[in-house]
Amino acid sequence: MNVFVAGATGVLGRELVAELAARNHHVVGLSRGARGDELVADRGGEPRRGDILDEKSLADAAEGCSALIHAATAIPTSRKPTEDEWVRNDRVRAEGARNLVAAAEEVDADRLLLQSIVWVARQPDGRPFDEESSPDPDRTTRSALDAERIVRRGGEEGGFDVGVLRCGFFYSPESAHTRQMGSGLLDGKFPILGGGPLGKRDATLSMLHVEDAARAFATAAESDATGCWHVTDDEPVSLATMLTAFADRLGAPEPRRIPGWLARPLVGRHSVRLLTKSMPTTNRRFRETFDWEPTYPSYREGLDEVVETWRNDGLLIAGGDGYEWREQ
CATH class of the missing domain: 3.40.50.720 (NAD(P)-binding Rossmann-like Domain)
Known part of the structure; x- marks a missing residue:
């Protein structure tokens, strides 16, 4: 074609x-x-x-x-x-x-x-x-x-x-949002945003x-x-689980948790809503219609690929028990 x-x-x-x-x-x-x-x-x-x-x-x-x-x-x-x-x-x-x-x-x-x-x-x-x-x-x-x-x-x-x-929710080694997330986790500046007054209610995200x-x-x-x-991939995941797994792969500090309302003045209410409101869905209809299945069935395999690519590209430099982010 x-x-x-x-x-x-x-x-x-x-x-x-x-x-x-x-x-x-x-x-x-x-x-x-x-x-x-x-x-x-x-x-x-x-x-x-x-x-x-x-x-x-x-x-x-x-x-x-x-x-x-x-x-x-x-x-x-x-x-x-x-x-x-x-x-x-x-x-x-x-x-x-x-x-x-x-x-x-x-x-x-x-x-x-x-x-x-x-x-x-x-x-x-x-x-x-x-x-x-x-x-x-x-x-x-x-x-x-x-x-x-x-x-x-x-x-x-x-x-x-x-x-x-x-x-x-897109992620990849080339995504600006994924890179912001990775560098922010390494700096201890990318928190888990939770719903509710105390920020203890986690949103479930459908990733891809x-x-x-x-x-x-x-x-x-x-x-x-x-x-x-x-x-989407095959396994919706909470923001808390995904960020904690990402930090673990980077050797970064465990991300702290804050209520979404507290972050609103810093990142805007639209970004807070995206990360604190659940969106669990399934790829079932697409699988049934087409001969397709995700190469990265969950955030686990996908984050492994992201970190490995960053290492190979020199964006991550080994240091201590984890990595340091190299700006490009």
Whole structure:
């Protein structure tokens, strides 16, 4: 196939370009400059210049492609994201979805896949949920739900197939958030945020290693199945368990626990909500629809890979009983 990837220079996009190229597809990756061209080409793709927020440039870049993938986001990585940063992410998700729908119609594509997030359907009481559960979006996830509706409507009106992959909480050696977590644990500055007045109530998170996300998208691109699927690993985990396991692998101090409300002035209420509200879901429907299973079935195998990669890349330097973080 000829596959177009919007977001090809991001953490997921880079893995996806490499995965699709390894499967012998011709991959076109959207790029906005020379550095983006290099990132796409190094992973076996053909870089084409354009902007997710510019409809014409997007259609020009996607010319000749039968499958289009919206993997572009602008999720803030600052310690306390501003409203402007969230607005930028909203535009990339929703306006980007509208532009990709228009591009799919312009180039007569057969298929459009959208990367969404499982916590658009997280339930207020924290109970397990699935693809049939009613959405419960908040400020940070509303645009993801908007994008889902845009691509579904676009597929119905434009005559192309649509697949929505709601992914779990991403982590990987290349992820800025994972690196912030690792360096923060080593410095003793990444606490466990708990719910409730005393911070003793743990949230359960559905996780997904980025490599597994890329394999999921490549598998879905090769199929003609349509629908919405949750793509996660096999084992939801509490934030406390995951952070403690991460610290143990790094030889870092055991992370301290603080109430989420106490951290709100430092990191913002949206980040606190993400880490203190449970989102337990399952990949069952995706497994049943596609020939896919996660290479990293739980946080344990995934964190092992993250730490090993950081060691090999020189980001972690052995010192004493653990490691020190080397800034790059």
